[in-house]
Amino acid sequence: MMMIRATAEEDWEVLREIRLASLLDAPRAFGTTHAAAAANSEAQWRDRAAGRGPARFVLAFVDGVAIGIAGAVVSAAGELNLIAMWVKPGSRGSGAAAGLVEAVKQYAVSRGHSRVVLDVSSENLRAAAFYRKLGFAFLPVWEALESHPDITVQKMQWVSP
Template sequence: MLIRHTTEQDWPLLKELRLAALLDAPTAFGVTHASAAANTDDQWRDRAAGRGPASYLLAFDAEGAPSGMVGGVLSAAQEYNLIAMWVRPGQRGSGAAAALVDAMLAHAVAQGHRRVVLDVAPENARASAFYRKRGFTFLPHWEALESHPHIQVQQMEWLA
């Protein structure tokens, strides 16, 4: 398995994975498929090149096929946020998710961030259990999911 940062040339892969994630789990992310699909190719190029607030990592399986992604972004509150975490259904349980999260945590620490946060719906038992295994703990901070305001997500944190 290969994990690496995206480059500008990866924009079609980033777009493909992000749109697949939003179709697969439409209520797990802060954006909708429709809003992401409306982005221009230039916007996807900028995201892949890191010319925006977020940086992205891609996972590739042994055959070189893209199997997952994760993003990281500094919030307005100067918190490093793990975002856009997703692995193709056929790759779940393969170690791709753990490799992606661990690589993004290492990236955050290398950037000087000792605390990483994420939002997850506690009812998403598989994701919650996964993040706990990676060292995240729930905080008493709740908010509405931007893309689906009727869903409440809870913040989790990881400390280096």
């Protein structure tokens, strides 16, 4: 049975493990690098897991094993951003990704945000199609991916009905 829930401080090792796995699996898909994330201290991972900081994370579990991650962070512009979205390759298509996105949407609404934004590479057709299926639409906003400036990402948004 799948369970999706927000992380707590005691989940710091699981959060670290799945985040580092995501960065190894898709090193050019995220705004940070594996090396940068791996350099974080235990205290930093504990703070992330506990939500002490700008981001809040949710994990998807099957039989107690983390299979996916997503995060939410409020940008300097006050937008709630869906970040760190990733599901283990063997669990893709299981509904975990949709569950993680829905958890971030619910978190956004519970915090008074009526919209969620994310960045996706125009080359990542599968991800773009997935987000569109979940109600996200492209905006005419493009920028370089912070961790890989040679990659251009486009902003997508979801607006609460």
